[in-house]
Structure formats: C-alpha cells, structure tokens
Amino acid sequence: MGRQMTEMLKGTLEGIVLAILAGRSAYGYEITAWLREQGFADIAEGTVYALLVRIEQRGLVDVEKVPSEKGPPRKVYTLNGEGRDYLDEFWRTWSFLTERLEQLQHQEHQEGIQ
Amino acid sequence: MGRQMTEMLKGTLEGIVLAILAGRSAYGYEITAWLREQGFADIAEGTVYALLVRIEQRGLVDVEKVPSEKGPPRKVYTLNGEGRDYLDEFWRTWSFLTERLEQLQHQEHQEGIQ
DNA sequence: GACCACTATTCAGTGTTACTATCTACTGGT
DNA sequence: ACCAGTAGATAGTAACACTGAATAGTGGTC
Numbered sequence: 431m432g433r434q435m436t437e438m439l440k441g442t443l444e445g446i447v448l449a450i451l452a453g454r455s456a457y458g459y460e461i462t463a464w465l466r467e468q469g470f471a472d473i474a475e476g477t478v479y480a481l482l483v484r485i486e487q488r489g490l491v492d493v494e495k496v497p498s499e500k501g502p503p504r505k506v507y508t509l510n511g512e513g514r515d516y517l518d519e520f521w522r523t524w525s526f527l528t529e530r531l532e533q534l535q536h537q538e539h540q541e542g543i544q
Numbered sequence: 545m546g547r548q549m550t551e552m553l554k555g556t557l558e559g560i561v562l563a564i565l566a567g568r569s570a571y572g573y574e575i576t577a578w579l580r581e582q583g584f585a586d587i588a589e590g591t592v593y594a595l596l597v598r599i600e601q602r603g604l605v606d607v608e609k610v611p612s613e614k615g616p617p618r619k620v621y622t623l624n625g626e627g628r629d630y631l632d633e634f635w636r637t638w639s640f641l642t643e644r645l646e647q648l649q650h651q652e653h654q655e656g657i658q
Numbered sequence: 659g660a661c662c663a664c665t666a667t668t669c670a671g672t673g674t675t676a677c678t679a680t681c682t683a684c685t686g687g688t
Numbered sequence: 689a690c691c692a693g694t695a696g697a698t699a700g701t702a703a704c705a706c707t708g709a710a711t712a713g714t715g716g717t718c
Contacts, residue, residue: 431706434555434637437674440704441551442641449648459666468644477705479667484704501665502713521649523548527556528642530582534563535635545677551703554675573695591676593696598675615694616684661717668711675703682697688690 431472443473445520447481448509451491452517457504458482482507490516545586557587559634561595562623565605566631571618572596596621604630 450461462478482505485491490513494506509517564575576592596619599605604627608620623631 432633432637433674434559434634435640436705437555437558438637438641440554440675441548442645443705444551445548446645446648449645449652452652453648457666462666469640470644472706474706474708475666476668476707476709480669480705483668498665498713500714502667502711504666519546520548523546523552524645526549526583527552530584531556531560531563531638534560534567538563538566547703550676554704557676571695586677588677588679589696590678590680590698594676594698597697612684612694614685616682616696618695659718663714663716665714666712669709670707672705672707674705677701677703679700680698682695684694685692686694687692 439473442524443477444481444485445517445524447478448485448490448513448517448520451507451509452514455506455508457496457506459504485513488512488516553587556638557591558595558599559631559638561592562599562604562627562631562634565621565623566628569620569622571610571620573618599627602626602630 446465447461450456450464456464458475458479461482462473462475465473465478482491486493486507490510491507492510494508496504496506498504560579561575564570564578570578572589572593575596576587576589579587579592596605600607600621604624605621606624608622610618610620612618
C-alpha cells in the first residue's frame with residue numbers, strides 16, 4: 431500500500447470499522463472482505479484483527495463466539511453504548527479535519543492563505 | 545489533544561502543511577501559529593518542526609535561511625515540483641478516504657451495509 | 659489418507675508518526 | 689540582569705498499520 435494511505439488510515443480505519451459495526455454486527459474475516467470490496471485492496475487481515483482486539487479491550491464492542499459451518503468459530507463484534515459515543519466523537523473529529531482540508535484544497539487554487 | 549485527533553493527524557498533518565506551502569512559502573513558527581488560529585489548538589511546535597525536517601529530507605521542499613528582525617534566522621520552506629506531485633497524490637488518497645467515509649456516515653443512519 | 663483451498667484468528671517484530679519535555683539562541687524592553 | 693517573544697532542534701515515548709508467519713477447522717479431490 432502507499433505510504434500516504436497507510437499513514438492516513440491511522441485513526442480513520444478504527445472509525446471505519448466502528449461505523450461498519452454501527453450498521454450491523456460482524457466478525458473479522460467478514461469485515462476484511464468487505465473492506466477489500468470497497469477498494470481498500472491491501473489492508474492486511476492482521477491489521478483488522480489487531481484493531482478488533484483493541485476496540486474490544488477499550489470496551490467499545492461486545493463480543494460473542496459463534497460456531498461457523500465452514501471453519502473455526504467466529505468472533506462476532508457488536509457496537510455497544512460506549513462504542514456509539516466513541517463513534518460520535520470520531521465523526522466530530524473527522525468533520526473538523528475535513529472542513530480544514532476542504533478550505534485548504536480550495537485556497538490552493540486561488541491566492542493562498544492570508 | 546484527543547487521542548482520536550492525534551491518530552487522525554498522522555498522515556494528514558503532512559498534507560495540511562504541504563497544502564499551506566502550496567499557497568505560499570512559509571517558515572515553521574509561522575505555520576505553527578497559523579495552525580493554532582485554524583483551531584488545531586494544541587499541535588506541539590516540535591511536531592511541526594519534525595515534520596518540516598522530514599519533508600525536506602524527502603526533497604519535497606526547498607529551504608532558504610532568511611534573517612529575522614526579531615529572533616534567530618528563519619528557515620523558509622517552498623514547495624517544489626516533487627512536493628507538488630506528492631501533494632497531488634495526497635489529495636487523491638484523501639478523496640478516496642472521504643468518499644468511503646461519507647458513504648459510511650450516511651448508511652449508518654439507514655439500514656446498514658448489505 | 660494425503661494434500662489443498664477456503665474459512666477464521668492470532669502474534670512477534672518493524673517503520674512511521676505525533677506528543678512530551680527540554681534545550682539552544684537571538685532581539686528588545688524593563 | 690532578567691524576561692517575553694521569536695525561532696528552531698532533539699531525545700524519548702505511545703499508538704497504529706504492515707509484514708510474515710503460525711494455528712485451526714471444514715470440505716473436496718486425487
């Protein structure tokens with residue numbers, strides 16, 4: 431993956447996964463597959479699993495072990511109340527950043543900062 | 545600063561500074577002050593200086609030492625051709641991310657991912 | 659029954675980045 | 689002599705994504 435993307439994913443990948451879990455419960459393998467479909471072609475599986483461990487340890491998700499028909503048991507993650515609060519804060523931080531960057535993106539093609 | 549903001553700045557702060565330099569040449573102290581005005585209240589000065597050293601070492605900017613009337617000489621940074629290319633790539637990466645996140649932000653308040 | 663593909667998770671080690679805290683250095687005012 | 693404001697550098701830390709590999713279960717095939 432590009433160095434820029436790798437660095438930019440720091441912090442945002444967490445929000446992405448939490449946002450996915452806000453839609454519905456999911457397990458690691460599933461999340462990884464979905465991310466690949468969405469164009470995050472080479473996000474390593476290991477990265478997603480490590481992230482899931484982190485958000486579990488922070489108490490943002492509830493976990494349930496569910497047997498799979500084809501393979502080892504799945505760890506299904508569900509966003510809880512704390513996770514929802516944390517996700518809200520993520521969106522606020524994200525909005526702040528996008529506002530600044532949109533501003534910069536437009537100024538860049540004009541006269542610069544004053 | 546919030547943990548989320550700290551992590552999200554990784555990768556994006558570099559783009560922000562390059563975007564500022566795309567508008568006009570600037571030196572570290574000035575950039576820090578401008579960031580503070582823009583609401584990046586507690587970005588440490590050391591962070592900006594370290595970032596400037598990095599982008600200089602990568603050859604994205606040209607540097608000129610300019611004497612100051614009140615203080616030690618300033619290191620004025622100017623975006624060069626390579627820097628402009630790198631900034632273009634930054635914007636492409638940024639756009640990709642914002643598209644995915646906007647999609648997630650809207651789905652979140654609807655039926656979830658399918 | 660040995661091998662392989664697919665599903666599913668874990669983990670040790672690495673590189674990059676922003677933060678904290680501190681230090682140096684120059685100018686002007688009190 | 690001291691201090692505030694200006695200007696930059698640096699050593700050590702924490703957090704995160706990546707690489708590469710290992711483990712484990714199921715089903716199919718030769």
